[in-house]
Structure formats: C-alpha cells, structure tokens
Amino acid sequence: MAERGPVRITGVHAISALGRGADALLAGVLAGAPAFTPVHRFDTTGRRVTVAATLPEVGALADELTDAVDRACRAAGLDRTHRAGAALFLATHGGPLSLPAPAGDPPGPPEAAPEVPALAGHLARRCGLGGRTRTYTTACVSASTAVADAATLIGRGDLDRVVVAAGYLVEPDQYALFDAGRALAADGAVRPFSAGRQGLLLGDAVVAVVLESARAAAARGAPTLATVAGWGRAGDAYHPCQPHPEGHGLARAVETALRRAGLAAAAVGYVNANATGTPYSDASEAAALGRVFGGAAGRVPVSSTKSVHGHALEASGLLELVVTVLTLGHGKLPVNAGWLGPDESCPVDVITDAPRPAPTPHALTLNAAFGGANTALLVSAP
Numbered sequence: 001m002a003e004r005g006p007v008r009i010t011g012v013h014a015i016s017a018l019g020r021g022a023d024a025l026l027a028g029v030l031a032g033a034p035a036f037t038p039v040h041r042f043d044t045t046g047r048r049v050t051v052a053a054t055l056p057e058v059g060a061l062a063d064e065l066t067d068a069v070d071r072a073c074r075a076a077g078l079d080r081t082h083r084a085g086a087a088l089f090l091a092t093h094g095g096p097l098s099l100p101a102p103a104g105d106p107p108g109p110p111e112a113a114p115e116v117p118a119l120a121g122h123l124a125r126r127c128g129l130g131g132r133t134r135t136y137t138t139a140c141v142s143a144s145t146a147v148a149d150a151a152t153l154i155g156r157g158d159l160d161r162v163v164v165a166a167g168y169l170v171e172p173d174q175y176a177l178f179d180a181g182r183a184l185a186a187d188g189a190v191r192p193f194s195a196g197r198q199g200l201l202l203g204d205a206v207v208a209v210v211l212e213s214a215r216a217a218a219a220r221g222a223p224t225l226a227t228v229a230g231w232g233r234a235g236d237a238y239h240p241c242q243p244h245p246e247g248h249g250l251a252r253a254v255e256t257a258l259r260r261a262g263l264a265a266a267a268v269g270y271v272n273a274n275a276t277g278t279p280y281s282d283a284s285e286a287a288a289l290g291r292v293f294g295g296a297a298g299r300v301p302v303s304s305t306k307s308v309h310g311h312a313l314e315a316s317g318l319l320e321l322v323v324t325v326l327t328l329g330h331g332k333l334p335v336n337a338g339w340l341g342p343d344e345s346c347p348v349d350v351i352t353d354a355p356r357p358a359p360t361p362h363a364l365t366l367n368a369a370f371g372g373a374n375t376a377l378l379v380s381a382p
Contacts, residue, residue, distance in 0.1 A: 006227035006261075006380065007151040008217045011076025011210035012322045013068045016309045017053035017203055022075075025319075026326040029305045030355050032335035036188060036201055036310065042172040049184040052170045053203030053310030061092070062119060064206040065167045069127045072163060072208035077222055080128055086210075087131035087159055089150050090120040091142035091166035093174070093314045129163060137314065139369035140274075141233075142166065143207070144317030144377055148231040150211050160216040166315035167206040174313065175202060185277060190311075191338035192275035192304035193282050193346040200276040203310020205319040226325040229362070229380045230263070232256025236372030243281050243368055247288025250274075250368060253376040254292045257364065261378045265293050268300060268378070269360030270333050272324045273348075274368045275304035276311055277338070281368065283345040290347065301359070303336035303351040317367040321377055324365045328381040331358050 013021065017035035018028025028035065035053040044050040058064060073083055120133040134149070136142040143166035150162035178184050183199050191197035217224060234252035236244040243250070258265060271289065275282045290297045305323050312319050327334055332355040339352040361381035368374045 006214065006229045007154045008212050008214055008227055009209060009225045009325055010212050010217050010222040011072045012208070012225065012325065013071035013075060014205065014207040014319055014322045015055060015064065015068065016205050016319060017055045018309055022322065022326055025323060026330060029308055029323055029327065029334040030332055032308060032337050034189065034308050034337050035203070039170070041170065047179045048182070049179055049186055049188065051188045052175065052201055054170050055204045058169055058204065061167050061169050061206070062122065065123055065165055066126045068206045068208040069123055069163055069165050072210050073127060076210040077220065078210065082161065082220065083128040084130040086129045086161040086163055087133065088120055088124045088129045089134045089136065089146040089162055089164045090116070090123065091136040091146045091314045091318065092116060093137065093168055123165065131159070138373060139371070140313055140316055141367045141369040141373045141375045142314035142317065144321070144367045144375035145233065147211070147228065147317065147321060147377055148233060148375060151228045151231055154211060154213050161210070161212045163208060163210050164318060165208040166318040168313045168315040169204050170202045178202065183278065189338045190277040190307045191340060192273065192277050192307050192336055193286065193343065193348060193350050194339045195341040195343040197277045197279060197282065199278050200306065200311045203312050205309070205312030205315040207315055207318040207322055209318060209322065224382045225329060226379045226381055228377060230257035230261030230378035232260065232376045234374050236374065238372050241370050243284040243372065245284055245287065247284045247291060249372055250285060250288035250366060250374040251291040253374040254288065254364060254366070257376040257378040263362060263378070266296065267360055267362050268364055269358055270363040271300055271302045272320050272363065272365040273302050273304040274366045276306055285366070286346040286348050298347055298349055300349055301333050301351050301356055302348045303334055305334050307337035317375065320365050320367070321379065324363050324379055328358055328361065328363055328379065332356065333358055
C-alpha cells in the first residue's frame with residue numbers, strides 16, 4: 001500500500017535533568033546551561049567520573065513512564081475512545097521497573113520487576129491504550145527506530161495512532177560500564193564536535209510522543225506540533241563499536257529520510273546531531289553530513305543537545321525528537337554547549353554562542369548505536 005503523507009505529532013511529554021514537561025525542556029536547551037551535577041542516586045566512589053544529568057526526586061521508571069504516556073495523551077487531547085485503539089511502542093533498557101498497584105487496589109507489597117515486554121503491556125493497560133504493543137531494546141537507536149516503525153505503519157494505513165514512549169534513568173550498572181570503558185568525559189563536560197572533547201555523560205529521560213495519521217488527527221481537530229516527514233535507517237557493517245570513519249551508514253539513513261520526505265538536502269535548516277562528544281564518532285558524523293550536504297555542509301546549523309541534557313541511551317532518540325519539534329515550533333535553534341574551539345575533523349557549522357533563528361521549517365535529528373546502527377528522522381514544523 002502506498003504511504004499516505006506525513007505523520008503528525010499531536011502530543012508530547014518529557015522529563016530530563018532540565019525539568020518536567022515540554023516547557024522546561026525547551027527553556028533548558030535554549031538556555032544552553034549543562035545540567036551535569038554530582039551523582040547522589042548511587043555510590044560513585046572509585047569511579048573516574050562522578051557526574052551525570054539527573055533529575056532529583058524521580059520515581060521508579062515504570063511510574064514515570066506511566067505518567068509520561070498519560071500526559072502525552074492528554075496533551076494530544078485523546079479521550080478514552082481514541083486511546084482504546086492506540087498502539088504503544090516502548091523503548092527502554094530495563095532495570096528496576098517496579099510497578100504501581102492498579103487504581104483502587106488496596107496497598108500491598110510491590111509487584112516483582114517485570115520483563116520489558118510485560119512493562120509495555122502494563123503501561124498500555126494503565127493508560128487505556130488498547131492497540132498492539134512493541135518493545136525496542138536496540139541500544140541508542142531504540143526510540144528513533146520505534147518512531148520510524150510507527151511512522152511506517154501509520155503512513156501505509158495499518159495503524160491510525162501510536163504512542164511511542166521511551167525511558168532511561170541513570171543507574172549504577174550502565175554507569176559503571178561506561179566509566180570502566182573510559183567513555184565518560186573526565187572533565188565533566190560534553191563537548192560535541194569541539195576540540196578537546198573527552199567523551200559523553202549520561203542523563204535521565206522519560207518521554208512519550210503521540211503519532212497520528214493526518215486523517216485521524218483531522219477527524220478530531222487535533223493540533224499538529226510537527227510532522228514526521230521522512231525517516232531512514234542504515235547499518236555500517238564496519239565494527240562492533242566504532243562507526244564507519246566516513247559515515248557511510250549515517251549518510252545513507254539521512255538520504256533515505258530526505259527521499260521519503262521528497263525534500264532536497266538544501267531544504268534542511270537544522271541538524272540535531274547524535275554527537276556524543278567522543279572524538280571518533282563526532283568526526284564520523286561530520287563526515288556523514290559532508291557526504292549528504294556536499295559543499296553546503298559547513299553552512300547547515302548543527303548542535304547536539306546531549307551537551308546539555310546528557311546521553312539518555314535508549315531514550316535519546318525520543319528526547320531529541322521532542323527537542324527538535326519544540327525548537328522548530330519556537331523558531332529558535334539550541335546551542336551546542338561545552339565548545340572550546342573548532343576541530344579540523346569536524347567541519348560543520350556548530351551553534352555555539354546563542355540560539356539562532358530557524359532558517360527553514362525542516363530539521364533532521366540523528367542517532368547512532370554500537371553495532372553500526374544509524375537512524376535519521378526528518379521533522380517539519382506545521
């Protein structure tokens with residue numbers, strides 16, 4: 001079946017170390033003040049790095065995901081009937097996922113932590129979503145892959161409405177792995193594309209986004225925050241951990257997203273980059289942008305908001321999609337914090353001093369993961 005036009009984003013909700021809700025996220029990324037502070041959630045004694053972007057007073061991940069899904073649905077204006085037919089696609093790593101008791105049940109001992117597929121079903125029941133569920137655990141492209149799948153199914157008419165949710169709360173196991181692997185920035189700052197960059201830092205994110213077909217959204221008079229105009233996925237088949245040095249896979253993902261959207265590369269006015277602040281991957285991403293944009297690569301505004309809110313692993317793709325949607329809607333592009341100076345291996349136009357006006361209504365948000373997985377989502381303001 002032929003695809004039926006851009007997929008609409010009608011509701012969002014997000015929490016991160018920048019605060020709770022879309023307004024806090026937008027204000028935080030436009031302010032450009034990094035949210036990295038000493039970790040108090042667990043003991044970091046003996047670690048090389050002791051900071052992350054964590055939000056104080058968070059609940060269990062299952063609780064926070066339930067709240068995010070409900071709030072995104074409310075923001076989109078979904079009533080009980082609309083929710084009943086909606087699917088839920090969930091991206092998360094897992095971890096301690098204690099479940100709240102169903103409404104009206106007497107207090108009792110907490111349920112055992114569920115497997116991730118069980119969590120998706122639980123969230124759907126709690127939030128009144130009666131459609132199918134899917135789970136994604138494909139590392140740092142989990143959430144962006146879920147969005148691409150949802151857009152594909154909606155675009156070809158298989159589904160009318162999908163809620164995509166994603167969550168990661170900084171926890172000791174993954175933190176220890178990244179620290180032991182010397183992937184964390186020892187200077188406590190994330191400096192994407194910058195000279196002197198030392199690595200990434202982890203951050204909290206719990207996010208939900210409502211995606212709908214144009215027909216379904218129009219039928220209930222829903223607001224459109226943005227459209228997912230195109231999407232692409234490609235693998236490097238190069239190395240278990242390192243991206244291709246010339247960015248082949250990421251470039252193919254971007255080219256696929258542009259082709260699906262029917263847009264030329266010149267239409268893109270902003271790239272929310274995957275750039276984690278690690279030397280090798282940032283250079284690879286810059287090479288990919290060079291392959292796509294050619295001689296214009298140095299004139300396309302680029303920033304990585306991981307420099308402010310940290311790397312949220314499986315939830316990164318959804319958090320950064322929401323950032324891109326909000327900043328396009330506001331008409332201002334966020335800064336790339338932590339900048340020390342240009343690096344000749346990253347010849348891109350990095351937004352460093354202050355937010356810039358958005359020159360076009362079209363933007364890319366990119367993600368990559370170990371194993372050579374790459375995703376590109378192309379979003380357009382209404």
